[in-house]
Amino acid sequence: MGTAVQTLDLPGGAQASAQLLPALQGLLRDAGLTWSDLDAIAFGSGPGAFTGLRTACSVTQGLALGADCPVIVLDTLMAVAEDARQQAPQGCVPGDVVWVLQDARMEELYVGAFTWDGTDWQVAQAAQLWPLTEPVARWGQDARATAGLHLCGNALQAYPDRFASLWPLGATVLGEATAAPRAGALAALAQRAWARGDTVDVALALPRYVRDKVAQTTAERRAIAQAPRHIDRLMTEADIPAVLAMEQAACVHPVHAWTDDNYRSSLRSGYWMRVRCEADSGRIVAVCVAMDGVDEIHLLNIAVAREHQGQGIARALLGLLYARCRDRQASLLWLEVRPSNERACALYIREGFVEVGRRKGYYPAPDGREDALVMRRNIDLGGATRAVD
Numbered sequence: 001m002g003t004a005v006q007t008l009d010l011p012g013g014a015q016a017s018a019q020l021l022p023a024l025q026g027l028l029r030d031a032g033l034t035w036s037d038l039d040a041i042a043f044g045s046g047p048g049a050f051t052g053l054r055t056a057c058s059v060t061q062g063l064a065l066g067a068d069c070p071v072i073v074l075d076t077l078m079a080v081a082e083d084a085r086q087q088a089p090q091g092c093v094p095g096d097v098v099w100v101l102q103d104a105r106m107e108e109l110y111v112g113a114f115t116w117d118g119t120d121w122q123v124a125q126a127a128q129l130w131p132l133t134e135p136v137a138r139w140g141q142d143a144r145a146t147a148g149l150h151l152c153g154n155a156l157q158a159y160p161d162r163f164a165s166l167w168p169l170g171a172t173v174l175g176e177a178t179a180a181p182r183a184g185a186l187a188a189l190a191q192r193a194w195a196r197g198d199t200v201d202v203a204l205a206l207p208r209y210v211r212d213k214v215a216q217t218t219a220e221r222r223a224i225a226q227a228p229r230h231i232d233r234l235m236t237e238a239d240i241p242a243v244l245a246m247e248q249a250a251c252v253h254p255v256h257a258w259t260d261d262n263y264r265s266s267l268r269s270g271y272w273m274r275v276r277c278e279a280d281s282g283r284i285v286a287v288c289v290a291m292d293g294v295d296e297i298h299l300l301n302i303a304v305a306r307e308h309q310g311q312g313i314a315r316a317l318l319g320l321l322y323a324r325c326r327d328r329q330a331s332l333l334w335l336e337v338r339p340s341n342e343r344a345c346a347l348y349i350r351e352g353f354v355e356v357g358r359r360k361g362y363y364p365a366p367d368g369r370e371d372a373l374v375m376r377r378n379i380d381l382g383g384a385t386r387a388v389d
């Protein structure tokens with residue numbers, strides 16, 4: 001691979017597969033090369049749009065087989081980071097971590113984080129699928145976590161309102177978003193990979209899928225379109241009356257519900273407090289409160305509006321909490337629950353919590369006091385996770 005870089009950017013989209021081969025042919029011709037001169041073929045393996053990934057992968061496979069050369073499999077999110085850095089080289093110094101947020105449609109994001117070491121990128125967090133609300137939920141409440149955060153990717157442009165609260169806290173945008181990383185970024189990554197000898201046999205050139213199931217049937221798409229959509233966001237003081245009303249009605253007995261004081265003091269303490277709302281009406285349908293400790297997190301409260309119970313909302317919120325545990329390297333999640341609260345006990349046991357103790361007379365009850373079961377769940381901090389918080 002020489003040092004002269006010649007690139008061509010095509011618009012992509014539905015016509016891309018028809019244009020790709022003639023365009024590559026033209027690029028080679030302009031460079032005075034033929035297919036047999038190629039040392040390797042590099043492609044962006046994703047995550048990204050399903051059809052685009054398949055086109056890139058299958059064209060690469062076909063050409064590499066024909067040219068009898070190895071393949072360089074590039075991380076598309078890393079290419080987005082590289083693209084942003086190329087546009088704003090002064091905005092990124094060695095040691096900086098750049099978070100890439102790419103629009104994954106369906107209110108979701110492809111997210112990865114990369115550390116710039118001065119000559120190349122190191123993966124700080126491999127590609128994951130996040131809800132669109134996740135960056136603000138994760139970074140939008142603590143300027144210490146947000147200051148100095150470098151963000152890039154097309155989601156910032158696609159959903160500017162959804163990230164607006166991060167900028168006053170000190171997050172910055174690196175480069176200018178494009179729909180996909182430009183060829184120059186892919187070429188730079190490919191050159192570095194080639195220098196490291198990072199090539200694979202053509203049979204191993206595969207798309208990188210992050211979504212478990214990418215293609216949906218028409219019926220599934222219709223069902224999703226009709227399903228009530230929810231938005232998760234941070235709870236604020238203004239939410240307290242609605243949350244109190246929702247929880248009072250959700251609980252077996254009103255004395256089980258949290259009080260105005262409980263919510264206010266939790267907000268003052270800076271606990272992790274999230275509400276899940278109906279996307280169209282904004283109505284709050286669930287609340288979840290947790291307290292960070294050292295190496296552990298304590299679930300303080302979770303409640304789901306009565307008419308929304310049994311739809312997996314509590315489990316989904318717990319899923320966010322597990323991801324937060326992993327993110328904060330907290331290997332234990334603790335909670336207390338009334339033994340009489342059969343639903344909650346069933347939920348926690350189902351979720352893998354185990355009983356580790358009992359606090360006598362811990363809770364107020366309609367007829368005096370009630371014990372609390374202390375439950376704990378181990379959080380596996382290793383391996384790939386679908387972290388959403």
Ligand SMILES: CC(C)(COP(=O)(O)OP(=O)(O)OC[C@H]1O[C@@H](n2cnc3c(N)ncnc32)[C@H](O)[C@@H]1OP(=O)(O)O)[C@@H](O)C(=O)NCCC(=O)NCCS
Nearest residue numbers: 250251302303304309310311312313314315344346347350
């Ligand atoms: C406990 C509570 C949070 C569960 O919320 P939810 O959104 O209905 O729960 P999910 O739909 O996610 O259900 C998860 C699991 O909970 C259990 N569960 C839910 N509803 C149940 C019911 N009616 N009966 C028995 N178990 C039930 C099941 O194990 C269920 O798993 P499954 O659907 O695979 O069978 C909800 O009932 C609630 O808000 N209760 C009032 C407040 C409260 O008691 N909070 C707990 C404080 S410790």
